[in-house]
Amino acid sequence: MDEYISFEQIPFGSDDFANNPESRCPCILLLDTSGSMAGLPIEQLNEGVITLKNELVSDPLASKRVELAVVTFGPVHLEADFQTVGNFNPRNLTASGDTPIGAAITLGIDLVNRRKKVYKENGIGYYKPWIILITDGAPTDSYINAAQLVKEGEANNSFAFFAVGVEQANFTILKSISVREPLKLKGLMFREFFLWLSSSMKMVSSKNPGSNINLLPPSGWAEL
């Protein structure tokens, strides 16, 4: 992980596995911060991420178990590495640049695999990681390899990959990347989406690792 982040952003502190041996429920957000997100979309996204944190922090079990990471694009940038939600302090994201979805997915999968290795080394149980892609556009880089990694990961039960499209997102391409059906955000209902995500994560993290994921129905925020 460490080669991806600057010294300014390191998660300094001891949130060690000995003090908190709870099983971890990792969730990484791959967030589109390209130029087209400027204005209201990025504002709503920022508020949504804060909602997610606040919802999870207030749940005693989720606050010990859920770990969040954030990758933004473009360019691809590790905004926050995996940490329990109490230590997750989302910074305000700004919109600029292109939409390298392929590179963002590849980095996200790499980070998930590394995190699992850390859990194993520390004897910490873990839940199936969630990778959540949110975009309002189409890849500006090659995504063929990334799509292949997603398919392999889903087939091997290594993680669950969800794609959420906003407004003008290219759903044809999202469908070719995500094994699960991509969901279309209704308007800019980021807040509702992140409330749904936090409820789903609270539910998952309150069960034992390995239990089947029963997602809450994506009601309210998705166009079905």
Add this chain to the structure above:
Amino acid sequence: MTWKLIGKSVIGTSHVQSGKDCEDSNHFEILNNGQENEIAIGFVSDGAGSAKFAKQAAIRAVQEAVSISIQYIEDEVEIEEKHLVALVERIYDIFRIESAAINVPLNEFSCTLLGFITLPHKSCFLQIGDGAIVRNDGSGHFTYIWWPQNGEYQNTTSFIVDDANVRNLQVKIIHEKIDEIGMFTDGLQMLALDYDSECAHQPFFNDLFKWLRRAESAEHVSILNRKLDEYLSSTSINNRTDDDKTLLLATKYIL
């Protein structure tokens, strides 16, 4: 840059609630004694909650301790245990004179003192009261110099001003090259020590030293020093302790 030191004292939530100041203090210096051998000096102190001048005593104790240590180095004193005892006795005398001057009991200046002076071929440690000093034994394992001095009860300990002969003072010279030292006041004892197995809590120090080892410039060290302050003020710490807390970390390791 050889030695990298960071240290912060942060007010506890119980002191905030009762309107008190932070009564912990720390002070550290890095000296180059001319032979490219850097010397690190660090002291921490915890002023007694019941003492009227706890804050002033803690600040004064660490500043005097560092300046006396620097004087020893400048005078090329071969520091032995008796010099460490003399250092604390001088601070005792300062408190005695100051308390007499303003006509208050000496115990209004009650504070603990822990410190180290690392020389090229040996390291000197002293401690009076609770808190602890740990050192990397060279294999990546942290061992404490002394287990915290608590009395019968968790909230009783000894202070510099307890006794003119500083009988509760512990001093030790270790004739080894020591490259990594952590030091903390009692506010962090529950996090930094493992009471079940009576040893230093290894993950705590590993997590924090990991980044200090990686620091490559004065700028990195100052970023970490700021982050240490944020960390000691964070909810994850405040959920475990409501007391003032001081942490000082020193390393020569480079990753």
